[in-house]
Amino acid sequence: MSSTANTTGQKIFAKPSCPEQNGISPYRDVNIEQLQGVPEAGVGTLTKLFQRSVAKYPNNRCLGTRELLREEEEQQSTGKIFKKLILGKYKWLTYREVDTKIQAISRGLTTFGIQPKDKIAICAETRAEWLMSAHAALANSVIVVTVYATLGEDALIHAINETEVSLVIVDENMLQKFTSLSSKMPTLKTLIYFGKSKDTSFLDSARKDIQIKSLQETEEIGLKSEGESIELHNPSAEDISVIMYTSGSTGMPKGVVISHSNLVGATVGMSTRYNFVRPHDSYIGYLPLAHVLELAAENTVLSVGAAIGYSSPNTLSDQSTGIKKGCKGDLSELQPTVMAAVPTIMDRIRKAVYTKVNGGNAFTKALFNFAYNYKMKQLSRGGGTPLLDRLVFSKTRKLLGGKIKVVLSGGAPLSTETQKFMNICLCCPVGQGYGLTETCGAGTMCDVTDLSSGRVGAPLVCNEIKLIDWPEGGYTTHDKPYPRGEICISGHNVTVGYYKNEEKTRESYVEMDGKRWFMTGDIGEWHPDGCLKVIDRRKDLVKLQAGEYVSLGKVEAILKGSNFIDNICVYAESDKDYIIGFVVPTEATLRNAAGSLNIDTKDWEELCKSEKLQQKVIDDLHRVAKIGKLQKFEVPRKIKLCSDLWTPESELVTAALKLRRHSIKQFYINDIKQMYT
Structure with a gap:
């Protein structure tokens, strides 16, 4: 990403469209006057985008999968049996070969009545x-x-029934779940699976009117029909490409409607910001393709003719749980130059290195x-350390294969400590970004030369942000030293809305100044160089480091x-x-437990400090959470038993006894720091 400089010599990555309205006017990438939504004229759909790459790079490596040589069962010290894989080299399909398969599968789908x-x-793992x-x-x-x-099953049934699909493609692991749930999915007529299922006895539980075929069979049917008059209808840019269901941790998942032009x-936004990714590069794909970040990233890689080698969290590194000791993990075998990672994975790498050191x-x-x-000092001065990189950090660099040029970070904020670790020990920049499913995972991305931490970069060329x-939250665009407020995104990547949910669509997608904006609910601040920092969230919805959403109000209602x-x-x-929790205990119950x-x-304050009683309460929270169908990450790992009642007079609750979250945070700030250490 090129940039300009201000009068002090600072790089400028984005600027307001009306400089005299700094902080209020929408910010755009500093290099553009108009938003960019296509790589070239006439390429407005994912289909044409891929066909463009097939024409330009027909013999390039496209999609790769490691050969499974054999499986072994290994007993752990705990007595558990883990399945260990011995994997071979990556086997590659070229762009032309992948296109041939796509066309055959597409024709095969039509034979099942899909129009x-x-x-x-x-519904499958990433492959x-x-x-x-x-x-x-x-x-x-x-x-x-x-x-x-x-x-979960309820969310799965909801998504299938709401969209009324008749055909579902699954992997061998999901096939059993769908056959068992088929009686609750009245529109389902066909299941297509890929992979090999060793045990097929469960197929007897499927509805008798459901046909089950393998993806290979579907492809073969399509290949045989090449001479027949099956005409495929190319989509238009405005056509819907994807209805993407969220993780559903706040209740039933919502379907986000995404057009071809959105993706x-x-x-275009991602590939323009990271224009150093070239056809000879390779990307390792292991995050869920049902997540917009991975779907957008993989299509970005394909758009420049680069290769995608597939992996999984269980086979990613040499130390992964699914890899037989002595065998190479996927990172070591592929040696990718680009990868995406959620903060949890980078945190684990950091902790593993420090444990070894x-x-x-x-x-x-x-x-x-x-x-x-x-x-760290040299990087802060804009310098490098080639000798130390070779003598000290070469081993840590090999944890990601040894050839990584950039790691794309998304899904949740990355801690300052981990970002510095990646820059120093793995010798690669971390490109933090900001985006949502409703903006196709795009919004902002950090320039690779920006080694500052805690920020998410400047707007991409596909959108503008204001x-x-x-x-009510005390944030305004006139705040000093930085303008602050709710982040709103407008542009080519802003999606159509929520499937069958007009009320939520009208609430979140609004018209302002003749443009359509998505209201993110996140609070940000503009820095003088045009980069954004996310500082708060309007809603009681919090995304944890691994990307799970926690609805604070829902969790509290159940745990009560x-x-x-x-x-x-x-x-x-x-x-x-x-997550952590602050609990005002029922005195009688706690004393009985004591x-x-x-x-x-008998001292009440001493009882509230008792670690035995804290654990007793946590155990009961898990019991109640199970009844309320909460996920494990929705249950506080640590709690503080508060000896004082929360009253309106204490300003920790309102007159209507609603929580004042900000006040509670400030009151217990030292406890929060302690529970997160």
Whole structure:
């Protein structure tokens, strides 16, 4: 990304469209006057975008999958049996070969009655077959409904029934779940699966009128029909490409309606910001393709003719749980140059490195700490450390394969400590970005030369961003030193709306100044160089580090079912992977529990400090959470038992006894710091 400089010599990455209205006017990439939504004229759909790459790079590596040599069962010290994989080299399909498969699968789908404008669903782990199946549907103007493979049964049934799909594509692991749930999915007529299922006895539980075929059979049917008059209908830019269902942690998942032009716009934004990704590069795909970040990233990679090698969280590294000891993980085998990662994965890498360093001798620790601190100083001055990179950090760099040029970070905020670690120990920049499903995962991305932490970069060329006042929260565009307010995004990547939910669509997508804006609910601030920092959230919805959403109010309502709870406030920070809770206990219940645990003190404050009683309450919260069908990450890992009641006089609750979250946070700020250490 090129940039200009202001009078002080600072790089400028974005600027307001009306400089005299700094902070109020929408910000755009500094290099453009008009938003950009297509790579070239006439390429406005994902189908044409891929066909463009097939024409330009027919013999380039496109999609790769490692060969499974054999599986072994390995007993752990705990007695558990883990399946370990021995994997071979990556086997590659060229762009031309992938296109041939896509066309065949697309024709095969028509033999199951799938016509243009119909909908099919994909519910599977990330693999080459997932992406090829999606493009096969899109090539005939069929809408793809994406559903997380980890969704609960109720959410899964909801997504399938709301969209009324007749055909679902699954992997071998999801096949059993769908056959068992088929009686609750009245519109479902066909299941297509990929992979090999060893045990097929469960197929007897499927509805008798459902036909079950493999993806290979579907492809073969399509190849045989090449001579027949099956005409595929290419989509238009305005056609719906995807209905993407969210993770649903706030209730039933919402379907976000995404057009072809939306996703193409997002790929243009991403590929323009990171224009150093070239046809010879390789990307490792392992995040869920049902997540917009991975779907947009993989299509961006394809748009420049680069290669995608597939992996999974269980086989990613040499130390991954699914890899046989002594065998290479996928990163070591592929040696990718680009990857996307959620903060949790980068945190795990950081902790693993520090654990190994701290387990070494005094000289090793001293050398590492010296090298780390010295390089940090050099990077802050704009310098480098080639000798230290070769002598000290070459081993840590190999954790990601050894050839990584950039790591794309999204899904949740990345901590300052982990970002610095990646820059220093893995010798690669981390491109933090900001986007939502409703903006196709695009919005902002950091320039690779920007090594500052805590920010999410400047607007991409596909969209513009402005802040609007939120007086209730105390944020305005006139704030000093930085303009602050709710982040609103307008542009080619802003999606159509929510499926069958006009009320929510009208609430979140609004017309302002003759343009359509998505109201994110996040609070941001503009920095003088045109980069955005996300500082707060309007709603009580918090995204944890691994990307899970926690609805604080919903969790509190369910946990109040515990007899121990008089009042509770759940708290979460987006750069952490767990939530905490502040509990005002019911005195009688807590004292009874103290008696059963033989705790002899009668002092109320001492009882609230008892670790045994805290654990007793946590155990009961888990019991209530299970009844209320909360996920594990929605249950506080740590709690504080508060000895004082929350009253309007204490200003911790309103007159209507509603929580004052900000006041509670400030009151217990020291406890929060302690529980997150």
